Amino acid sequence: MAGLALRDLRKSYGTTEVLHGIDLEIADGEFVVLVGPSGCGKSTTLRMIAGLEEVTSGVIEIGGREVNNLEPKERDIAMVFQNYAIYPHMSVKKNIAFGLRSSKMPRADKEARIADVAALLGMTELLERKPSQLSGGQRQRVAIGRAMVRDPAVFLFDEPLSNLDAQLRTQMRLEIKKLHQRVGTTIVFVTHDQVEAMTLADRIVIMKDGHIQQVGTPDEVYRAPANMFVARFIGALSMNILPATLEAGGDVVLASGGRVPMGLPGTGRPVMLGVRPDDLHPQKGGLIDGTVTVREPLGPETLIYAETAAGEIVAKADGRHPPEVGSTVQLGARAEDLHLFDAQSGVSLR
Amino acid sequence: MTGYRNLTIRQKQIVWAWTFLAVPVVFYVVIRFYPTGTAILISFQDWNLLGSRSWSGLENYRTLVADPVFWKVFKNTFLYLLIGTPVSLVLAFVIAYHLDKLRFAHGFLRMLYFLPFMTSAVAMAWVWRWFYQGVPIGLFNNMLASMGIAQVEFLNSTTNALPAVLAPAVWAGLGFQIIIFMAGLRAIPTSYYEAAKIDGVGWWTVLTQITIPLLRPTIVFIVVFSSIGFLRIFDHVFNMTTNNPGGPLNATKPLVLMIYETAFTNYDMGYAAAQTVVLFVILLIVSLIQLRLLRST
Numbered sequence: 001m002a003g004l005a006l007r008d009l010r011k012s013y014g015t016t017e018v019l020h021g022i023d024l025e026i027a028d029g030e031f032v033v034l035v036g037p038s039g040c041g042k043s044t045t046l047r048m049i050a051g052l053e054e055v056t057s058g059v060i061e062i063g064g065r066e067v068n069n070l071e072p073k074e075r076d077i078a079m080v081f082q083n084y085a086i087y088p089h090m091s092v093k094k095n096i097a098f099g100l101r102s103s104k105m106p107r108a109d110k111e112a113r114i115a116d117v118a119a120l121l122g123m124t125e126l127l128e129r130k131p132s133q134l135s136g137g138q139r140q141r142v143a144i145g146r147a148m149v150r151d152p153a154v155f156l157f158d159e160p161l162s163n164l165d166a167q168l169r170t171q172m173r174l175e176i177k178k179l180h181q182r183v184g185t186t187i188v189f190v191t192h193d194q195v196e197a198m199t200l201a202d203r204i205v206i207m208k209d210g211h212i213q214q215v216g217t218p219d220e221v222y223r224a225p226a227n228m229f230v231a232r233f234i235g236a237l238s239m240n241i242l243p244a245t246l247e248a249g250g251d252v253v254l255a256s257g258g259r260v261p262m263g264l265p266g267t268g269r270p271v272m273l274g275v276r277p278d279d280l281h282p283q284k285g286g287l288i289d290g291t292v293t294v295r296e297p298l299g300p301e302t303l304i305y306a307e308t309a310a311g312e313i314v315a316k317a318d319g320r321h322p323p324e325v326g327s328t329v330q331l332g333a334r335a336e337d338l339h340l341f342d343a344q345s346g347v348s349l350r
Numbered sequence: 351m352t353g354y355r356n357l358t359i360r361q362k363q364i365v366w367a368w369t370f371l372a373v374p375v376v377f378y379v380v381i382r383f384y385p386t387g388t389a390i391l392i393s394f395q396d397w398n399l400l401g402s403r404s405w406s407g408l409e410n411y412r413t414l415v416a417d418p419v420f421w422k423v424f425k426n427t428f429l430y431l432l433i434g435t436p437v438s439l440v441l442a443f444v445i446a447y448h449l450d451k452l453r454f455a456h457g458f459l460r461m462l463y464f465l466p467f468m469t470s471a472v473a474m475a476w477v478w479r480w481f482y483q484g485v486p487i488g489l490f491n492n493m494l495a496s497m498g499i500a501q502v503e504f505l506n507s508t509t510n511a512l513p514a515v516l517a518p519a520v521w522a523g524l525g526f527q528i529i530i531f532m533a534g535l536r537a538i539p540t541s542y543y544e545a546a547k548i549d550g551v552g553w554w555t556v557l558t559q560i561t562i563p564l565l566r567p568t569i570v571f572i573v574v575f576s577s578i579g580f581l582r583i584f585d586h587v588f589n590m591t592t593n594n595p596g597g598p599l600n601a602t603k604p605l606v607l608m609i610y611e612t613a614f615t616n617y618d619m620g621y622a623a624a625q626t627v628v629l630f631v632i633l634l635i636v637s638l639i640q641l642r643l644l645r646s647t
Binding site: 052082083099146 | 546551560563
């Protein structure tokens with residue numbers, strides 16, 4: 001068990017710098033998810049923590065000890081790979097035992113540890129099987145078992161759920177979360193799926209182009225996104241962004257005409273007003289007028305795609321009586337659900 | 351055309367499949383199976399290529415079993431197989447394993463190794479024959495002489511001749527095997543090695559527990575192919591011992607060369623056919639055994 005710290009971590013391939021100084025403190029026992037679009041540097045960061053990529057500059061500490069120049073095996077970590085990396089020619093038991101191969105533990109202890117892990121993951125009956133006889137979820141469990149058997153200070157997960165189908169992914173997500181609650185080991189988990197990040201993490205690290213955009217609890221990054229990128233990236237439905245102006249009186253005036261008092265000092269500077277589809281509903285005297293072009297019934301509620309003067313925006317309506325396609329609606333939200341960003345930098349203004 | 355149109359999709363697929371299969375089927379029947387059948391037939395006959403054939407029953411096979419040259423040749427053929435296959439397999443693997451890790455001049459080196467495979471066996475055999483000559487002509491003996499080591503009779507000694515003939519044959523096949531091995535090595539996902547690195551196992555464990563077991567299909571392919579190649583060795587032997595094919599004293603003579611001499615020096619086609627049938631049976635058995643041994647997991 002140990003915490004983890006990254007200090008001004010940089011990575012270059014030749015002259016191209018792909019990580020531009022990552023600073024991150026991860027507490028002992030914390031579940032941290034690195035999330036971002038492809039090429040954002042999340043996997044590179046994880047592989048550097050594992051020791052599979054060399055550090056160009058900066059420091060990686062595991063349990064207060066600098067590990068920059070330690071071999072992966074000396075770092076007291078275990079990793080679960082996207083394609084599981086379980087050996088097809090070995091039985092489940094041998095695969096799990098492979099994680100203990102280099103340890104000097106007595107044979108009986110190794111056997112006991114393997115049995116414990118198999119029991120914990122509910123795979124005791126599968127130990128003699130070959131990977132080809134297992135389902136995707138079971139293979140994933142073997143990969144986790146091989147990592148667990150080493151009893152590492154830190155678990156690293158590199159997109160471990162992306163090869164599973166949607167239903168299995170939800171199930172394995174839950175299992176990983178339960179596992180973390182039970183064993184309490186520090187976990188660094190990489191994914192490109194924001195739903196996975198939101199559901200699993202104690203804290204989410206959102207990355208883009210080799211920079212950290214925001215670090216925070218799922219609630220923080222959802223309710224108070226640091227910038228427009230985070231606002232759009234987090235949330236099952238992407239946030240609506242509408243061009244507006246912040247006027248001297250503190251009112252925000254939409255380019256399409258609507259006006260909201262935001263109580264922010266401003267002098268006619270251009271801003272972007274953000275509102276999540278979940279917070280935007282048809283209501284009298286709303287923020288913006290639009291024509292319903294598409295309806296997506298989800299049961300309890302219906303998604304409404306409306307064509308407005310500011311482009312297409314998405315809102316949520318009641319599931320029983322949604323507005324008709326072609327009808328004109330006024331869409332509005334509560335003032336506290338509105339987000340305001342600087343039009344140039346995209347940085348949140350509140 | 352209406353007949354075709356009324357067929358089900360499945361039937362149409364069958365019609366097209368057989369249309370395309372017809373070409374290789376005709377080829378195999380006319381060029382492969384018919385001569386094979388005829389060879390088996392001739393092995394029970396007496397024929398000097400010009401006169402009429404006469405039935406001789408098992409006479410050719412009886413002669414074969416009683417022929418001391420046949421047993422010598424039989425032994426030689428298996429020596430080519432039993433030395434050539436493991437030596438070339440290990441050499442090809444070691445070179446491919448290291449070449450795979452090399453970035454610098456990778457393509458150039460791979461081309462160099464592949465070059466002998468594209469070269470004519472005759473030209474190669476004659477160059478190696480020159481290498482093996484005595485001082486002051488031969489390359490190897492010149493090198494030995496410059497180091498003060500006694501001359502070695504490579505091709506004129508009954509003990510040295512077979513390995514000396516085998517060496518260029520191994521060398522010639524190496525390029526192909528290296529390419530196949532490298533393709534096999536590339537097909538192993540890097541995450542297997544990364545997982546092993548994190549688990550902290552040594553290179554020997556990685557090699558014996560991960561790389562070699564995962565290369566099994568590649569190894570099966572190479573072993574079967576090179577075994578068939580060594581069992582059918584002919585051109586290297588024939589060209590390196592032209593003055594006395596298969597010599598000295600039949601020390602290098604493989605089965606195919608014996609068949610060639612029986613057929614086209616002695617014009618004893620029935621006897622040659624019997625030898626061919628024996629070679630065919632050996633190839634079949636060796637291949638089947640290897641497939642069975644290496645395929646079982």
